[in-house]
Amino acid sequence: MIEVRDISRRFGQLTALDHVSFRVEPGEIVALLGPNGAGKTTASRIIAGLLAPSEGDVTVDGISVRADPNAVRRRCGFVTDQPALYDRMPLRDYLSFFGALYEVPAPGKRAMELAIMLGLADRLDTRLGSFSRGMKQKVAIARGLVHDPPVLLLDEPSAALDPETALALRTFIVSLRARHRAIVLCTHDLDEAQRIADRVVVLYRGRVAREGTTDALRAAPQQTYLLTYLGDEGAAHAALARAGVTAQPASANGTPAVRFSAEDAASTNPAVLRALLEAGIGVLTLTREERTLEDAYFAIVSQAKQA
């Protein structure tokens, strides 16, 4: 379990993190989102024991990163956006080397297990310099898992991967959640975060702008509905106005449509339908629009900017 308690980090005059707190439970994926310079990488490096916080503390399985950073490093697997491999080394030697540094009992055997798990068994004795970008990223993940850590910190792991490899990577990360790993995922890919993260922490200029489950963040104060119809556009808008709804023109595959928000759908939507039918407008569909994490993210960042 990761507990980030009120951490701040300054680099000279620059405050990269400003009193940030959040928790990650075992079997949970938490996505750290935010624009460039928001403090995501700094936060993940502090959790991994690479940087000490200027203030506050982080505990991993109850061990303070300030008190015993090496013990924290033993419990963390850290994967960066760049694979950063030693290109001259073959896969087997590379993973064995890191396994030995993490004091894995049988590093050679562990290297073999990881290579099989990530579909690289036939490349064990190939130099890493000849690997494709996707394969290199898999090796970086294998390096992060070589000591079977309870905590995994992934800093934009799918950056620059092709869609197929990115999908395979996401599936793999989800499988780690099933094995009760606490996972922190720093990403710019909001679709990826929506698909796999249980909770999201949005950072903006080193502060937590919003934290919550992905569903809670996506939930809007007002639901938005898309209505497609057949009939005169002016008559439709007049009918909607009579029903007390402010509608915006929209288009759904060439069919005339309107988008409107409703605080109480149970009373607003029947009124809208009645008004349209009375005006001779044929209603084709009325659907609730799902707010994506991207929509929510931009709304949160916009609020943070104004604040």
Add this chain to the structure above:
Amino acid sequence: MRNALLIAWREIRWEIFGDRSAVLRMGIFAVLPIVFVFTNRGPRTNDVALFTLALQSALFPALSGVALIASTFTQEKENGTLIPLLATPVRDIDIVVGKLVGMILPVFAICIASVALYFVLVSTQYGVTRVVLALPFGVLYALVVLALLYLLTAGSWVLIVAALVKTSRAGQQIAGLLIGLSVALFTGLGFAAANIADGWALVGLGVAMLASDVVALEIARRVWRREEVLARI
């Protein structure tokens, strides 16, 4: 210390012997004694020349080692390969010592080979009796120790520079400056030492380097804290 040895072994096996161009570059220094001997034969070759050439055979490979150390560290920073290493539960001092030993050992082996080759060639050329009089084994031993001390000292200072600069170009430039200064220093000291029969100048130089080495290693250890290195990546 086990982790330092692991890091050193990786450097030697995969960065030195895994890089053909590095092996070739170092191999050039093994050829230098041959060039020294065959370009200095004749009646003008005296004891001072024999000593100076021995000094060059010992120290020229060490000078190449400084450039090697500089490029290795700065390239690791540029390629980002340092971050996974810093994420492991390895002490900072193990990383510093491991990297340093991994670079110094192969270069030091070349220094020894270079001095040995020089001794064999020059003995063949002028006769063992004369060469042993001009270059007693104690002096040869002192030269090899001097090369090791130089490697440790210059390597540690280069390590400090590599931690502070951001690009390998800057690291190489500073290493080049250090090498140039070293060449000038050793050329002057070589002639001075050769003219002092009891070799106290060499001993003095050795002691000065040892003191500098202790200081440099301590600074390198402090500068190479994860914090400092990461802040510059």
